Amino acid sequence: MSPALAKAREYCGLFGIFDCDDAVEKVFCGLYSLQHRGEESAGIASSDGKSIIHHKNLGLVNDVFSPESLRRIKNPHAIGHVRYSTFGSSDNIDNVQPLVVLYSKGEVAIAHNGQLLGASKQRNDYEQHGSIFHTTSDTEVIVHLMAKPSHVEKPNLSHVLNHLKGAFALIFLTKDEMVGVRDRNGFRPLSIGRLNNSYVLSSETCAFDQIGAEFVRDVEPGEVVYINKDGLKSEIYCSPRRIRPAYCIFELIYFARPDSNVFGENVHLFRKQLGRRLAKEFPVDADVVIAVPEGGNSAAMGFSEASGIPLDRGFIRNHYVGRTFILPEQESREKKVELKLNAIAEVVRGKRVIVVDDSIVRGTTSKSRLKLLRKAGAKEVHMRISCPPHRFPCYYGIDFQIKDELIAAKHTLDEIKDFLHADSLGYLSTEGMLSCTASSASPRNHYCNACFTGDYPASIENVGKKTLIKEPINRKAVTI
Numbered sequence: 376m377s378p379a380l381a382k383a384r385e386y387c388g389l390f391g392i393f394d395c396d397d398a399v400e401k402v403f404c405g406l407y408s409l410q411h412r413g414e415e416s417a418g419i420a421s422s423d424g425k426s427i428i429h430h431k432n433l434g435l436v437n438d439v440f441s442p443e444s445l446r447r448i449k450n451p452h453a454i455g456h457v458r459y460s461t462f463g464s465s466d467n468i469d470n471v472q473p474l475v476v477l478y479s480k481g482e483v484a485i486a487h488n489g490q491l492l493g494a495s496k497q498r499n500d501y502e503q504h505g506s507i508f509h510t511t512s513d514t515e516v517i518v519h520l521m522a523k524p525s526h527v528e529k530p531n532l533s534h535v536l537n538h539l540k541g542a543f544a545l546i547f548l549t550k551d552e553m554v555g556v557r558d559r560n561g562f563r564p565l566s567i568g569r570l571n572n573s574y575v576l577s578s579e580t581c582a583f584d585q586i587g588a589e590f591v592r593d594v595e596p597g598e599v600v601y602i603n604k605d606g607l608k609s610e611i612y613c614s615p616r617r618i619r620p621a622y623c624i625f626e627l628i629y630f631a632r633p634d635s636n637v638f639g640e641n642v643h644l645f646r647k648q649l650g651r652r653l654a655k656e657f658p659v660d661a662d663v664v665i666a667v668p669e670g671g672n673s674a675a676m677g678f679s680e681a682s683g684i685p686l687d688r689g690f691i692r693n694h695y696v697g698r699t700f701i702l703p704e705q706e707s708r709e710k711k712v713e714l715k716l717n718a719i720a721e722v723v724r725g726k727r728v729i730v731v732d733d734s735i736v737r738g739t740t741s742k743s744r745l746k747l748l749r750k751a752g753a754k755e756v757h758m759r760i761s762c763p764p765h766r767f768p769c770y771y772g773i774d775f776q777i778k779d780e781l782i783a784a785k786h787t788l789d790e791i792k793d794f795l796h797a798d799s800l801g802y803l804s805t806e807g808m809l810s811c812t813a814s815s816a817s818p819r820n821h822y823c824n825a826c827f828t829g830d831y832p833a834s835i836e837n838v839g840k841k842t843l844i845k846e847p848i849n850r851k852a853v854t855i
Contacts, residue, residue: 387412387413387457387458387486387488387489388409388412388457388579388582389409389454389456389487389546389565389578390408390409390455390456390546390576390578390582391454391455391486391548391553391575391576392452392570392573392574392576392586393451393552393553393573393575393602393603394452394572394573394574395451397449398421398452398573399419399445399448399449399450401570401575401586402421402453402454403419403436403455404586405455405575405577406436406455406457407436407437408579408585408632409457409579410436411630411632412457412578412630413457413458414459415433415458415459416433416458416468416471416472417432417435417439417440417455417456418430418431418439418455418456418471418472418473418486419440419453419454419455420455420473420484420486420548421449421452421548422452422453422549422551423450423452424550426550427483427549427550428447428448428450429448429473429475430444430445431456432471433468433471436457454484454546454547454576455473455486456471458471459774467510469510470512472487473486473546473548474486474514476518478521480521480522481550482550483547483548484548484549485518485546485547486545486546487512487513487517487543487544487545488563488578488772489541489542489558489563490513490541490543490770490771490772491514491517492540492541492770492834492835493541497516497519517545520539532547532554532556532599532612533599533612533613537612540833541562541771541772541833542560542772542833543556543558543562543563544557544565544578544594546565551603551604552601552602553603554599554600556598556599556600556612557594557597557598558596558597559596559618560618560620560622560832560833561620561622562621562623562771562772563623563626563771563772564578564593564626564631564638565578565593565594566578566579566583566593566594567592567594567607568580568583568590569588569591570586574602574607575588576600579631579635580635580636580637581632584634590636593639595611596620597613597615597617597618598611598612599611599612619832620817621821621822621823622821623771623772624823625734625769625773625826626638627645628761629670629734633646633672633673638821638822640812645811646672646673646674646677646733647673648811649674649677649761649762649807649808649811650674650675650677650678650679650680650681650761651677651680651681652677652803652807652808652811653731653807654677654678654681654682655681655807656801657759657801658682659727660727661684661726661727661729661755661757662684662726663686663687663689663723663727663728664678664679664682664684664687664731665687665690665728666686666689666731667690667716667730667732667733667741668690668692668716669692670733670734671732671733671761674732674761678759684729687722688719688722689719689722689723689748690717690719690747691716692715692716693715693716693717716744718747718750718751718753719751723748723751723752724751724753726754727753727757728748728753728754728756728757729759730745730748730757730759731759731760731761732758732760733761734762734765735758735765735782735791735795735802736775736780736782737780737781738794742795745758745795745796746796749796755798756796756797756798757797757798758797758799758800758801759800759801760800760801760803761803762802762808763803763804763805763824764783764827765826765827766778766781766783766829767827767828769825770835771825771833775826783802788800805824805828808824808827809822809824
């Protein structure tokens with residue numbers, strides 16, 4: 376396991392705007408707001424109503440785009456994508472999205488957030504019939520489905536979407552139309568915004584705030600929205616009986632930015648509620664509550680409020696150590712954590728410290744963080760996690776797809792506590808987590824919690840490591 380894989384990573388971020396004079400600049404700003412959803416690559420495709428042009432590359436948004444590249448693709452319609460790969464090689468520039476293709480029915484650009492189930496089998500079927508694939512991304516399967524011979528003049532998008540399984544939020548751009556889609560479970564978020572007379576699509580509402588757009592509503596599970604010169608048209612592409620909302624609760628716990636509203640819930644306030652519930656479930660006598668930045672910040676506030684134990688800043692994060700900082704093979708994994716975080720000794724020395732974090736997936740990063748506190752002189756260290764233990768893989772677009780890599784899948788909580796060298800360890804219960812959705816616009820049975828419970832809302836029959844990942848990143852299971 377590489378240091379970069381010590382925390383869970385999510386698939387991608389999408390942003391698009393139709394009929395706006397500075398659409399490309401707006402998409403750039405939107406992608407900047409969504410950078411946390413993918414750091415491997417970025418791309419923008421745009422249209423002038425006649426043809427599609429694009430610019431994309433490996434790297435962060437600010438590294439991929441320059442003022443010159445943005446001017447070169449300036450057009451009134453544009454979509455963009457930031458990527459972290461759960462399917463397909465992470466360092467293959469051909470996999471960078473939006474995918475832009477020219478086929479018999481015209482030009483189309485596609486941006487995808489999620490993960491398709493059965494994509495390898497579909498790909499193999501196409502290749503056996505002579506189709507040529509240019510990427511290792513599961514998204515390209517969608518293109519081949521669209522290109523499949525049809526009796527209708529335009530691609531029958533509903534027919535294509537009904538042949539997809541798994542998690543997908545999609546934005547398409549043709550020369551004169553932008554289309555937004557969510558799968559029938561709605562695993563991944565996709566929202567509609569409005570900026571003057573222009574419609575906007577985004578994975579998170581924080582990107583609307585960045586460009587001054589107004590949130591309108593979410594794209595519903597099983598819905599496709601068509602945006603063109605005539606406005607917005609909506610339709611349900613599958614049978615209503617097949618729609619079963621299963622929103623990824625880990626979006627609220629971990630992935631989404633605190634200033635976003637996701638699935639009808641403000642992310643910051645939801646995480647504070649998780650912290651309050653955690654304090655009630657696992658109280659402990661202590662002197663100070665600290666958060667692991669940035670993910671534990673909101674939950675730590677809630678824990679402090681509910682427990683009455685003062686909140687302080689125990690870690691300082693070095694924002695200039697990015698994911699591209701590469702250590703020599705022989706260096707310890709803990710070294711990168713030490714470069715990214717530093718404990719404030721004056722805050723923790725001689726004190727009983729409660730450390731609040733959003734999750735423990737593989738364990739090595741958490742162990743390194745607690746080690747920093749011990750070195751800084753903490754008398755006791757009590758770890759509190761604002762979600763249940765991850766015991767099951769996710770097949771819907773999050774990079775923990777191998778059960779043996781999940782520390783809680785193989786070890787008891789006491790064993791994990793000892794591995795972390797913590798004085799105590801408490802995970803929020805599943806019931807406690809779901810109770811925090813009580814004020815949500817979405818009822819608790821509309822959330823997917825398969826990574827905690829093993830209750831998969833979409834069939835994962837015959838799904839395994841080999842069928843999910845064509846070119847897996849080098850990994851090694853956690854050992855303790």
